[in-house]
């Protein structure tokens with residue numbers, strides 16, 4: 663099963679992708695996570711990407727397309743994968759289609775998580791992430807048992823660099839301009855399914871499962 667999760671920042675793509683990964687035993691490929699790790703490692707990719715990410719801009723297409731092309735050819739992707747945060751532009755979507763065609767593969771389903779800007783702002787401004795295991799929390803909807811400490815591994819929780827009010831608004835603008843047009847792109851291909859991403863994480867997951875059946 664090859665899936666794409668679409669949706670604005672904070673729609674819950676990462677949250678749902680992790681649950682799908684557990685259920686179907688296929689990898690979650692998050693370009694955001696890959697890029698953040700590169701920034702943390704301070705490697706060539708991280709240096710290139712960090713300045714764009716900090717201000718809520720997209721990292722140039724050629725950088726992320728190269729990453730994904732390499733990643734989906736790895737052996738753990740043979741049974742499928744979940745793309746979380748890729749593609750984000752029409753160019754990325756076209757290159758993905760080209761690469762999959764060369765591999766004799768297709769995307770089975772594109773799930774669009776629909777949520778409004780007010781909810782996005784509330785979710786992102788309350789989010790904290792474990793610097794060790796990537797575990798994700800929210801001060802209201804999913805608080806850690808001990809403030810600032812990861813329930814799973816005891817690591818330190820931190821707010822993402824790009825989860826401040828100014829950058830969240832910029833990310834929403836960039837989403838509208840560059841990523842929202844992908845809905846039309848995949849609608850034309852006939853594999854887009856929209857899911858209301860309001861409600862509990864579990865409720866949304868059961869809606870997503872209905873769509874990928």
Ligand code: AP5
Pocket residue numbers: 669670671672673674675676677678693694695697714715716718719720721722723726746747748749750754785786788789790798799800803804824833859860861862863866
């Ligand atoms: P990326 O990491 O992909 O960020 P994003 O798309 O902005 O999405 P988020 O990770 O912020 O949100 P999400 O939808 O995954 O929601 P989550 O599950 O975390 O990208 C970051 C940056 O990297 C980009 O700005 C760009 O610079 C660069 N980049 C990445 N990919 C790129 C690409 N392809 N091309 C170019 N540049 C790229 O949930 C959010 C919060 O809400 C959490 O606290 C969670 O606990 C909570 N929550 C989740 N579900 C619910 C619910 N149902 N109810 C209440 N709270 C909930």
